[in-house]
Each structure stands twice: as structure tokens, then as C-alpha cells.
Amino acid sequence: MTPAPGIxxxxxxxxxxxxxxxxxxxxxxxxTWTCLLGGSGVGKxxxxxxxxxxxxxxxxxxxxxxxDSAALSNRVAYMAxxxxxxxxxxxxxxxxxxxxxxxxxxxxxxxxxxxARVHLTNHAHKRPTQLSGGQRQRVALARMLxxxxxxxxxxxxxxxxxxxxxxxxxxxxxxxxxxxxxxMVTHDPGEAARxxxxxxxxxxxxLTDCTPPAGTxxxxxDALDTLACQAALLRLLRAPEPQDPAAS
Amino acid sequence: xxxxxxAKALSALAATGFALILWQLIVTLTGLPKFILPxxxxxxxxxxxxxxxxxxxxxxxxxxxxxxxxxxxxLGFATALHLSTSRTARVLLQPILVFTQALPVFALAxxxxxxxxxxxxxxxxxxxxxxxxxxxxxFLDGLMRTPTGYLDLARTMQARPARVLWLIRVPAALPSxxxxxxxxxxxxxxxxxxxxxxxxxxxxxYLMLLANGRAKTDLMFAALLTLGxxxxxxxxxxxxxxxxxxERAG
Numbered sequence: 001m002t003p004a005p006g007i008x009x010x011x012x013x014x015x016x017x018x019x020x021x022x023x024x025x026x027x028x029x030x031x032t033w034t035c036l037l038g039g040s041g042v043g044k045x046x047x048x049x050x051x052x053x054x055x056x057x058x059x060x061x062x063x064x065x066x067x068d069s070a071a072l073s074n075r076v077a078y079m080a081x082x083x084x085x086x087x088x089x090x091x092x093x094x095x096x097x098x099x100x101x102x103x104x105x106x107x108x109x110x111x112x113x114x115x116a117r118v119h120l121t122n123h124a125h126k127r128p129t130q131l132s133g134g135q136r137q138r139v140a141l142a143r144m145l146x147x148x149x150x151x152x153x154x155x156x157x158x159x160x161x162x163x164x165x166x167x168x169x170x171x172x173x174x175x176x177x178x179x180x181x182x183x184m185v186t187h188d189p190g191e192a193a194r195x196x197x198x199x200x201x202x203x204x205x206x207l208t209d210c211t212p213p214a215g216t217x218x219x220x221x222d223a224l225d226t227l228a229c230q231a232a233l234l235r236l237l238r239a240p241e242p243q244d245p246a247a248s
Numbered sequence: 249x250x251x252x253x254x255a256k257a258l259s260a261l262a263a264t265g266f267a268l269i270l271w272q273l274i275v276t277l278t279g280l281p282k283f284i285l286p287x288x289x290x291x292x293x294x295x296x297x298x299x300x301x302x303x304x305x306x307x308x309x310x311x312x313x314x315x316x317x318x319x320x321x322x323l324g325f326a327t328a329l330h331l332s333t334s335r336t337a338r339v340l341l342q343p344i345l346v347f348t349q350a351l352p353v354f355a356l357a358x359x360x361x362x363x364x365x366x367x368x369x370x371x372x373x374x375x376x377x378x379x380x381x382x383x384x385x386x387f388l389d390g391l392m393r394t395p396t397g398y399l400d401l402a403r404t405m406q407a408r409p410a411r412v413l414w415l416i417r418v419p420a421a422l423p424s425x426x427x428x429x430x431x432x433x434x435x436x437x438x439x440x441x442x443x444x445x446x447x448x449x450x451x452x453x454y455l456m457l458l459a460n461g462r463a464k465t466d467l468m469f470a471a472l473l474t475l476g477x478x479x480x481x482x483x484x485x486x487x488x489x490x491x492x493x494x495e496r497a498g
Contacts, residue, residue, distance in 0.1 A: 049400075052400075052403075052404050053403065053404070054400050054403060054404070055400075073406070074406055076404055077404065077405075078400070078401060078404040080397060080400070080401075082397050084395075084397045084398055084400075084401050086398070086415075086416065086419065088419045088422075088496050089419075097401075097405065097415070098405040098406075098407075100411065100415060101402055101405050101406075101407030101408065101411045101412060101415060101416075102405065102406060102407060102408060102411070103408055103411055147405065153404075
């Protein structure tokens with residue numbers, strides 16, 4: 001795989017003539033894990049979906065460019081909070097969905113390899129309904145990796161999991177997603193403090209960068225600087241919203 | 249519609265028993281002559297005495313209904329698939345589809361008999377016409393309501409539209425198709441019998457008219473009850489198939 005490209009999103013978005021987010025510049029350095037935090041409705045999912053090339057319901061005025069100037073569209077893989085597994089087909093068929101949807105034959109060696117890496121080899125022929133929430137999310141992770149894309153877009157992928165499973169998933173994701181350009185939208189400051197090589201908080205006023213703690217990923221949950229970063233992020237998230245002059 | 253199959257069968261049995269008692273009570277209390285309303289015992293007797301005749305006509309109606317159901321379901325399936333892939337087709341054809349449903353099938357029966365003759369096919373056509381709309385519209389409804397998350401995922405995977413249809417949209421719409429087929433199972437016998445009333449020499453509808461004309465009211469009721477049983481059996485069979493479809497779709 002060639003080095004993962006960086007991405008720059010520059011611009012602002014409006015929904016029905018009301019600003020969704022102010023003019024901003026989001027830089028995703030190539031091969032780096034960026035965590036994007038923010039409260040509900042500030043447009044962090046919109047940013048992720050814009051990069052993914054999906055419908056957002058908002059109008060975006062601006063540009064999305066890559067560091068190597070090549071097109072973005074066939075180089076992204078996407079994972080959402082909902083695992084989006086097709087319940088009528090097997091785990092293996094879900095993982096190879098991308099190839100099947102393009103009419104290609106799936107690489108079975110790669111499938112076997114990924115199944116082993118997400119510890120699901122013995123579940124390959126099961127239906128998703130027979131799996132636990134954590135197992136299902138591991139299938140979704142394998143499906144994203146099966147696509148073998150340099151840019152990975154994760155929209156709150158672990159937020160529906162229980163605390164223990166979430167911590168395990170974070171560790172597994174760090175191991176499997178290394179060297180790719182990752183944008184992870186999350187509302188969990190703890191998750192951002194563990195995983196972000198770059199951490200940025202989106203509010204109505206724009207983006208505020210937050211210095212990530214030292215240490216290699218995944219950072220220890222109980223390390224002092226991880227906790228300090230988590231607290232700093234929480235303060236940023238709880239900062240009072242600037243008053244909308246039009247509203248008062 | 250809750251409870252175990254056993255409990256369902258028991259409650260169905262109880263309801264049947266209650267209806268039979270009520271029927272007998274009405275006959276006894278009003279003293280209606282048997283050519284107006286025969287009691288359950290007389291009808292059972294007529295049914296037993298004419299079992300060969302009824303069996304023969306049941307076979308005819310059953311084949312009309314099954315053929316109609318198969319053809320109508322296939323046509324409905326194909327139409328919904330086509331409409332789901334083309335916005336232009338939806339805009340152009342949906343009003344026509346609704347209009348065909350607004351026409352009473354009764355009114356079409358004589359024309360169909362004129363075109364297709366007194367035999368099997370005019371009845372099959374009636375059954376097809378009557379079930380085509382429910383199958384088409386419920387399946388189309390399902391096809392148009394694919395969870396958007398699946399479609400987003402497919403989009404990021406650079407999926408081909410035809411593949412999305414077969415691998416995602418059709419499987420996700422199977423429960424809707426199943427509910428359309430359940431309706432079709434109830435409607436198809438109605439279509440076939442209307443066809444038989446308008447012009448035929450065979451079938452349960454024909455037998456009912458014949459018996460009615462000769463004041464053999466007990467035989468008429470026996471044929472009617474057989475038709476009811478046929479419809480219920482069909483509904484149950486399609487219900488099982490529909491449940492299989494829905495389970496497949498998770």
C-alpha cells in the first residue's frame with residue numbers, strides 16, 4: 001500500500017439557510033488517527049459524511065482536497081455506530097460484501113486472515129443475529145478492512161458497546177488500522193484521549209485543537225496525561241455556547 | 249395472533265363450534281324451511297353424499313387459484329422490481345396501477361370470459377388481476393424503504409446498482425413481499441369464483457350457482473364451506489412460506 005494520503009476540508013455548511021458550522025479548516029494528516037469531538041447537532045457527522053461522499057442534508061460550500069491530489073471517492077472505507085450487517089447472510093458474506101457489490105470475486109485468503117485477526121474464525125458461517133454486540137462490531141471492522149482502503153472514516157463506531165467491549169475494540173482497532181488515515185467521530189472524550197494522534201473539538205464557533213497526550217496508541221486508560229486530556233476535552237465540550245446574535 | 253400453534257388451533261376450533269351452535273339455534277328458533285337455510289347437519293349430509301362431485305369441482309377451482317397465485321405473484325414481483333429501479337417508470341405506471349385497482353374486477357369478468365373463453369384461463373386471469381396490485385404495491389413499498397445505512401455503506405463501496413438491488417434491497421424487502429402474498433392468498437379464490445359465476449361449466453362457483461338454481465341449498469352451503477376451507481388452507485400454506493421469507497430476511 002502506498003502511504004495513506006492526507007485530507008484537507010475547508011469551508012462551511014448550511015442547512016436550510018441556517019449555518020451548521022462556521023468556516024473551518026480540518027486537516028487530516030496522512031497515516032494519522034484524528035478524533036473529531038463535539039456535541040450533538042454541531043455537524044461532526046456531516047463532516048465525516050462529506051468526506052465519505054454521502055448525502056448529508058446540508059449544503060457544503062468549500063473544498064475537500066487530498067495531499068496527493070488524486071480522487072477521494074474510491075479510497076475511503078466507512079464504519080458507523082450501527083454495524084449495518086445484513087442479517088440474512090453469513091458473517092463471511094458480510095465481510096466480503098464490498099467485492100460482491102462490485103461484482104468482483106472476494107479474496108478468500110484475505111478473508112481468512114481478517115477473520116483470524118478479529119477472532120471470529122469459528123463464527124464465519126453464523127448469521128449476525130447469533131453474535132453478541134462486540135462480535136458484530138468486529139465483523140463490521142473486518143468488513144471495513146476487507147476493503148483495504150487508505151482512508152478510514154469511523155462514525156462513533158464503538159459508542160453502542162459496553163465499557164469493557166469498547167476498550168477491547170479500541171485496542172483491536174489501533175492494531176488493525178495502523179498507518180492509515182483515520183477520521184473518527186466520537187462523543188466520548190475518553191476514547192479521543194486514548195486513540196487520537198490529533199484531537200479536535202467542533203463547536204458552533206469552529207474547530208479547537210487539543211494537544212493529545214504523549215505515548216503510543218492505544219494509550220493506557222488510567223495514565224495521568226490521558227486522564228488530564230480527557231478532562232480538558234470535557235471542559236471544551238461543556239464550554240458555554242456563544243449566543244447566536246440573530247436569536248436574541 | 250399470539251400464542252402457540254396448539255392454542256391457536258384450539259381457539260379456532262372453539263370459534264367453529266360456537267358458530268355451528270349459533271347456526272343450528274337460528275334454524276331451530278326461526279323454523280326457516282330447509283331450502284332457505286338448512287341446518288349444519290343437513291349441510292354435512294349433503295357434503296358427504298356429494299363428496300365426489302364437490303371434490304371434482306374443488307380440484308378445478310384449486311388449480312385456477314394456484315395458477316392465478318403463481319402468475320400474479322410473479323408479475324407483481326417483476327413489476328415492483330422494475331418500478332423500484334426506474335423513477336420514470338414509477339411516475340408513469342403508478343397511476344395506471346392504481347386505476348386498474350379502482351376498476352371492479354366484477355365488471356371485467358364478462359370481458360375476460362369473452363376474450364379467454366369459458367375454460368380455465370379466464371378464471372386464472374381474474375385471480376391474477378385481483379392479486380397483482382397487493383403483491384406489487386407491498387413489495388414495491390419494501391423496495392423503496394431499504395434502511396439508508398445499508399445504502400450509505402454500499403455507496404462507499406462503489407457498488408453497482410444492480411448488485412445493490414439483488415444483494416440488499418430485495419432481501420430487505422422480503423417481509424413486505426410476504427405480507428403482499430398473504431393478502432393474495434385470501435383474494436385469489438375470490439377472483440376465481442367470480443370468474444366461475446360469470447361463465448363456466450366447472451368449479452365451486454359453478455356448483456354453487458347450479459345448486460342454488462335447483463333449490464339445493466344444502467349443496468350450495470356445502471360448496472361454499474369447501475371454498476372457505478380451501479381459502480383458509482391456502483392462507484395457512486402461504487403464511488408458512490411467508491414466515492420462511494421473513495426469517496430469511498432476519
